[in-house]
Amino acid sequence: xxxxxxxxxxxxxxAIQNAQATGALPPFDxxxxxxxxxxxxxxxDFATSLPLKLARDAKRAPLQIAQVIAAHFPPSDAVxxxxxxxxxxxxxxLNDAWVARQVDAILAEGxxxxxxxxxxxxxxxxxxxxxxxxxxxxxxxxxxxxIGDTLxxxxxxxxxxxxxxxxxxDNGTQVRQFxxxxxxxxxxxxxxxxxxPEGGYQGAYVVEMGKQYAQQYGDQYLQMPxxxxxxxxxxxxxxxxxxxxxxxxxQMNVRFDRWFSERSLHESGQFAGVLKRLQDRGLVFEKxxxxxxxxxxxxxxxxxxxxxxxxVVAEPDERPTxxxxxxxxVWDKLAVRQFDRAIxxxxxxxxxxxxxxxxxxxxxxxxxxxxxxxxxxxxTLRRGEQVVKMSKRTGEFVTLDELIDEVGADAVRFMxxxxxxxxxxxxxxxxxxxQSDENPVYYVQYAHARIASILKKAAEAGATGDGGDVTRLxxxxxxxxxxxxxxxxxxxxxxxxxxxxxxxxxxxxDLAGIFHAFYKQCRVVSSDPADAEIxxxxxxxxxxxxxxxxxxxxLMGVRAPESM
RNA sequence: GCCCCCGUAGCUCAAUAGGACAGAGCACCUGCCUUCUAAGCAGUCGGUUGCGAGUUCGAGUCUCGCCGGGGGCGCCA
Numbered sequence: 001x002x003x004x005x006x007x008x009x010x011x012x013x014x015a016i017q018n019a020q021a022t023g024a025l026p027p028f029d030x031x032x033x034x035x036x037x038x039x040x041x042x043x044x045d046f047a048t049s050l051p052l053k054l055a056r057d058a059k060r061a062p063l064q065i066a067q068v069i070a071a072h073f074p075p076s077d078a079v080x081x082x083x084x085x086x087x088x089x090x091x092x093x094l095n096d097a098w099v100a101r102q103v104d105a106i107l108a109e110g111x112x113x114x115x116x117x118x119x120x121x122x123x124x125x126x127x128x129x130x131x132x133x134x135x136x137x138x139x140x141x142x143x144x145x146x147i148g149d150t151l152x153x154x155x156x157x158x159x160x161x162x163x164x165x166x167x168x169x170d171n172g173t174q175v176r177q178f179x180x181x182x183x184x185x186x187x188x189x190x191x192x193x194x195x196x197p198e199g200g201y202q203g204a205y206v207v208e209m210g211k212q213y214a215q216q217y218g219d220q221y222l223q224m225p226x227x228x229x230x231x232x233x234x235x236x237x238x239x240x241x242x243x244x245x246x247x248x249x250x251q252m253n254v255r256f257d258r259w260f261s262e263r264s265l266h267e268s269g270q271f272a273g274v275l276k277r278l279q280d281r282g283l284v285f286e287k288x289x290x291x292x293x294x295x296x297x298x299x300x301x302x303x304x305x306x307x308x309x310x311x312v313v314a315e316p317d318e319r320p321t322x323x324x325x326x327x328x329x330v331w332d333k334l335a336v337r338q339f340d341r342a343i344x345x346x347x348x349x350x351x352x353x354x355x356x357x358x359x360x361x362x363x364x365x366x367x368x369x370x371x372x373x374x375x376x377x378x379x380t381l382r383r384g385e386q387v388v389k390m391s392k393r394t395g396e397f398v399t400l401d402e403l404i405d406e407v408g409a410d411a412v413r414f415m416x417x418x419x420x421x422x423x424x425x426x427x428x429x430x431x432x433x434x435q436s437d438e439n440p441v442y443y444v445q446y447a448h449a450r451i452a453s454i455l456k457k458a459a460e461a462g463a464t465g466d467g468g469d470v471t472r473l474x475x476x477x478x479x480x481x482x483x484x485x486x487x488x489x490x491x492x493x494x495x496x497x498x499x500x501x502x503x504x505x506x507x508x509x510d511l512a513g514i515f516h517a518f519y520k521q522c523r524v525v526s527s528d529p530a531d532a533e534i535x536x537x538x539x540x541x542x543x544x545x546x547x548x549x550x551x552x553x554x555l556m557g558v559r560a561p562e563s564m
Numbered sequence: 565g566c567c568c569c570c571g572u573a574g575c576u577c578a579a580u581a582g583g584a585c586a587g588a589g590c591a592c593c594u595g596c597c598u599u600c601u602a603a604g605c606a607g608u609c610g611g612u613u614g615c616g617a618g619u620u621c622g623a624g625u626c627u628c629g630c631c632g633g634g635g636g637c638g639c640c641a
Contacts, residue, residue: 087622305638307639352636423570424570425576
């Protein structure tokens, strides 16, 4: 479907060219025409402030330019009126009959309504969550997953080839540390006096896991060399944590195409190859026994360590830093797997790492414009006035699972994507639970369920929308509903181009509200034979509305229930 | 000290590339269920967009300074 606003932009362009041809406007280069949605209904369905921007080049007063554009506007069956408006807007009002006919167009598109055809179909990777697999997820990672998965859905709708990936941090010190903590709780479960090491993982879940391993494997890990037991328990622990992360994420409808192991970057020699490339470009040096990336040579503030020195870290496989993996990973994404774009969803606490990854990409000869690192701000968890501090090391936090249990997966996911990513979120658990009944997500889902109920009632009465004449839809509430549905493709375009999923839930609330108002004013299923035609038309209308709501909910990863 | 993000109604947040009189939900108050789901509808109340300058025809949005909150500046992960 071509976006209405793109068609209108073309018409505005033609109007200006027509005016220039007749001499009503002087010649000048046409800037890109932006069509916007005005805030007030009186200002029409669409508007452009182009005359205000054109005033200088056209050497005319803005309002006069608006008048000229309106007077030279080419005829279109979609447009009823074009009105100049002070101080220099052109307001465009759609033709109601054309609007009504879009119901048939929407129904024809079916579940694909909202899909776009991009100017260029790109191969895009979205990498999200990627939380350390050493414990349960907290709400922050939930925000990551909700944003990433929704964004991936949006990019698919926008016509791109999207791959969803979870990067598993299964390399280096933390695996051993996690393993050492598990070894301790495991040994404790078998009656040994074995304290959890300094800086180890302390949570109750570590104790739980230790007990479970003791039950499952007996004392076999006490029989082998300690270092081996620690390593094996570490990997075992990561695998079982990953399985539970996956279960939690699936509850929220967050899914992945691939789980990518950090360790594989080192085992496959990928990192070694990338290091060689950097060395060939003279961007690697040795200092104090460590191997450094010469980021300063690329304009960064500081150089950064790629491989720690043996004096500091004894185990060879624990020497590569996070940056080392990040450098190999970005190479893998853009050069090996050849994604056109790689989108990373990171917590704001990693913002300091952004310049180094970008610098590394440049150093490897990759175009940094292909990389987007989307930072989302922290979620502050409160219970009333009290801030809930979270730390995986101390094991003190509210898990995402607990939150989902209390509030529900749909509500959690909806709340987490409703705020713009760069807005720090305040999440009051008391309020969230209290308000879960009145959460906007239920308002939207309720609209969908209501339509399902109407269609069920209609089916029972033997009424269908087949052959309905949608041009009978002339009630203001009907037309407003159709106009609202027509905004879905624009929302997809907006959210995809700006990588801002939060527009979707706001649109959903809007659309649901307009449906509820329609529902109050216009009865769909009527037993009066005189209403047969309007009933048919309205059944088409609500079918289209149901489809539009369902699509919007699906894009957000939220269920569209048939009943509530 | 330096760097990044944020500050909008009592609360949680929107505001599409700088556009028109800054909008929703929650909370509060007033009405509305004999007909398709009242998890609903209609309405009331609520603002010096943290403060002060600047750029612009036009600033919540851009620039500078200040105030407040969060985060980051390791051979941690």
